[in-house]
Structures are given as structure tokens and as C-alpha cells.
Amino acid sequence: MAVLRQELQFRRPGWCVVVLVTAALGLGIGAGGCEAPPASLFNPAFVDILDAEGTGEGATIDNPPGYVPIVFVNKTSFSPQLINYLEDLNAARRLSGADPTLTDLRSLRPRLRLPLRIEFENGNFLEFEFLEGDSVVEIDVRDPDVDTGITDVPTDPRLTESDLTRLVASCGVSRVEIDGDPQVFVPVFTRTIRVEVGEESGEQTRTLVSIAQPGFTQILPDEVDADLNVTLLRNYGIREAPAPAKDLRCGTMVGIAISGTVSIPFTGPEDEPEDEFIQEHSEVPGYVDTDVTRQASIPGRFRFLVTKR
Numbered sequence: 001m002a003v004l005r006q007e008l009q010f011r012r013p014g015w016c017v018v019v020l021v022t023a024a025l026g027l028g029i030g031a032g033g034c035e036a037p038p039a040s041l042f043n044p045a046f047v048d049i050l051d052a053e054g055t056g057e058g059a060t061i062d063n064p065p066g067y068v069p070i071v072f073v074n075k076t077s078f079s080p081q082l083i084n085y086l087e088d089l090n091a092a093r094r095l096s097g098a099d100p101t102l103t104d105l106r107s108l109r110p111r112l113r114l115p116l117r118i119e120f121e122n123g124n125f126l127e128f129e130f131l132e133g134d135s136v137v138e139i140d141v142r143d144p145d146v147d148t149g150i151t152d153v154p155t156d157p158r159l160t161e162s163d164l165t166r167l168v169a170s171c172g173v174s175r176v177e178i179d180g181d182p183q184v185f186v187p188v189f190t191r192t193i194r195v196e197v198g199e200e201s202g203e204q205t206r207t208l209v210s211i212a213q214p215g216f217t218q219i220l221p222d223e224v225d226a227d228l229n230v231t232l233l234r235n236y237g238i239r240e241a242p243a244p245a246k247d248l249r250c251g252t253m254v255g256i257a258i259s260g261t262v263s264i265p266f267t268g269p270e271d272e273p274e275d276e277f278i279q280e281h282s283e284v285p286g287y288v289d290t291d292v293t294r295q296a297s298i299p300g301r302f303r304f305l306v307t308k309r
Contacts, residue, residue, distance in 0.1 A: 066250040068173045070118070072130035072165045073255065076110045076184070076302065079263035083108070085188065085285065089138055092277055095187075097136040097159070109133045110184050110262040111159065113216060117179035121172045127179055128167070130256075135159035137214045138188045141275075156215065159185065176254045177244030178306075183216040184262055184299045191286030193267055208270035209289055217299045219258075234296050236260075242304035252308050260302030265294040 078086065087105050089095040098105060111133030119125045137159065192209040221241060223232040230237075245254045266283040273279050287294040 066171045067168045068171060068176075068248055068250070069166065069168045069253045070116070070176055071253065071255050072114055072132060073257040074109060074112050074132045074165075075257055075259035076112065076133075076300075077261055078108060078110060079261050079300070081266060082188070082262065082264055082285070085266075085281075086136065088277075088281070089188070094139045094141055094277065095136055096139050097134060105136075108136060111135055112185075112258060113158065113183040114178065114256065114258070115180040115182070116256075117175075117177055118169055118173055119175040120169075121174045126169075128164075130164050131158060131161055132163045132165050133185070135185075136187045137185075140189070140213075141277075156185075158216070171250035173248045175244050175246050176248070176256075178242050178256070178304075181218040181220060182258060182302075183218050185215065186212075186217050186262070186264060186299050187214050188264065188285045189213060190264060190298070191267070191269065191284055192289050193270060193286055194289050206268060206271045208273070219299065219302055223296075232296050233293065235300065236302050236304070240303060242306050245306055245308045248308060255305075255307040255309075257305040257307075258302055259305070261300050263300040264298055265291075267294075 083105055086095060086098075086108065087103060090098050090100060090102060090105060093100055098108070109132075112131070114130040115127070116129060117125060117127050190212040192212070194207045194209045196205045196207060197203070198205070219236065220234045221236055221238045222230045222234050224238055225231050228238065242256070248254065264285045265287045267286045267288060268282060269278045269284045269286075278284055
């Protein structure tokens with residue numbers, strides 16, 4: 001995979017630090033010179049680490065004319081049905097990332113990934129992602145040797161990475177846009193059930209086909225035909241797709257907010273579940289394999305708002 005590597009300057013009165021931004025691999029601080037880079041970008045948290053007093057000793061260049069702050073706001077929530085299920089998991093010590101003594105998890109915030117692209121007037125560009133939300137995940141206890149009293153370490157490192165919700169670019173930004181599909185972390189196992197009818201008895205049997213593990217799931221637009229008529233509802237309308245922020249003046253703040261509800265379809269479990277926890281629930285996260293509509297609805301319904309002021 002090709003990796004974009006862009007050398008940038010982070011400047012504050014009296015000093016300069018080079019920031020190395022590596023697409024798809026996150027942000028890191030590296031050493032280097034401060035000679036006429038195309039743009040500068042930094043996380044405000046860097047300031048407290050590198051120059052908490054603001055003295056700015058060791059200046060090498062003048063300050064830029066101004067900045068364009070870019071802020072991400074996560075306004076999503078879990079559906080009540082999913083919250084109730086997460087609370088049951090937590091009570092059974094099957095939920096990592098949450099205090100096991102809590103009985104009310106309504107304050108949990110879904111974890112979102114938002115890929116972004118910043119384009120500059122000089123033709124350079126940067127690609128990075130915002131990451132924000134709680135890192136709860138259902139623990140797989142189908143193996144009887146697993147001790148549910150010990151919180152498992154999430155297998156996806158993006159659940160334990162530090163949140164990144166804001167960046168500041170120096171003036172000269174021409175365009176800011178969402179680059180690809182945002183993703184939300186679905187924290188529970190989702191079951192696919194097949195309903196079979198006996199040829200002679202007519203009795204229905206519910207069989208487990210597969211179990212999807214917790215993981216990041218794309219937020220996708222509705223499917224439409226050539227006349228833009230919706231043929232399959234997914235996660236947002238094509239007319240509600242987020243527009244890029246353009247014609248940005250120095251000092252303009254770009255805000256990107258995602259709101260909506262993370263929801264998973266629930267269905268009756270298989271007839272002979274091996275898991276006692278599943279046996280105790282009349283409905284669990286999942287869907288019947290012929291129900292394309294409910295499958296397409298995962299991970300919920302969302303709205304985007306891109307503002308500049």
C-alpha cells in the first residue's frame with residue numbers, strides 16, 4: 001500500500017516543531033528542519049506537551065498569518081434496545097471497556113472513525129482520520145476456558161488509540177472533505193439465523209448460520225436506481241451526503257458533526273444455542289438471512305453537518 005508522507009511545521013510564537021503525518025498510520029512527531037514547508041498542521045494537545053509555558057525558546061521562523069481549525073463532533077448514541085443488551089452483557093461480565101459495577105450505560109457514546117482530506121492552495125494535501133467515542137466491546141466467552149472476570153484486550157487497536165477530534169491547519173486551505181466512508185464500531189456479536197420449514201411437519205427450525213464479530217462498520221448511502229429512486233435503505237440519503245467545505249478564508253473554523261443512532265436489528269436466537277446467556281434472551285442482535293432490509297440497516301441511521309464560520 002502506498003503511504004503518503006508529508007512534512008509539516010507546527011509553529012507557536014518563538015519556536016518550530018516538525019510534524020510528520022503518515023496517511024493511514026496516524027500522526028507522529030519527528031525531528032527535522034523548518035525550511036519552507038507547504039503547510040502546517042498540529043493537534044492542540046501537542047502544545048501542552050512541547051511548550052506548556054508558552055515561552056517559545058529557540059525560534060527559527062516567523063509565525064504563519066493564521067490558522068483554519070477543523071473540529072469533529074460525535075453526536076451519536078446507541079439505540080435503547082442496544083443499550084439494554086449492553087447492560088445485560090455488563091452485568092454478566094461479558095463487556096470490555098465499561099465499569100462492571102455500572103447498571104446504567106445510557107451515557108455510552110459510539111466510537112466513530114472519520115477519514116478526512118485537507119487540500120491546500122499550493123496543490124499539497126493531507127489525509128488523516130478523526131477517532132472518538134467509548135471503546136466497549138462484547139467479550140467472546142464461547143470458549144469455556146475464558147475467565148470472564150478478566151477484561152479482554154480489544155483486538156482492534158483503534159479502540160485503544162487516543163481520541164483525535166480537532167486539528168489546526170495554517171492558512172492556505174482550499175478544501176476540507178470527508179474522504180471515504182465514515183465508520184462506527186458495532187460492539188456486539190451479530191447472529192445470522194436461517195429459518196427452515198419441515199417438509200412434512202411444517203415445523204419451523206431456527207438455525208445459526210454465522211456470527212459476525214464486533215468491529216468497525218461503514219456508514220453507507222442508500223442504494224438508488226438510475227432515476228435516483230431509493231431501492232434499498234441503508235444509513236443515510238444520497239441527498240444528505242456531506243458536502244466539502246470550500247473557499248476557506250484565514251481564520252475560518254470548519255465543523256464536521258455526525259448525529260444519529262447506532263442500532264442493530266434484533267431477532268430470536270437459534271433453537272439450540274450453546275450459550276446460556278443467549279438462551280436467556282428472547283431476542284439477540286441479528287437477523288434472518290432472507291431479511292435483506294434489516295441487514296442493510298446496520299449500523300443505524302445518521303446525518304452529517306459540515307459548517308464553516
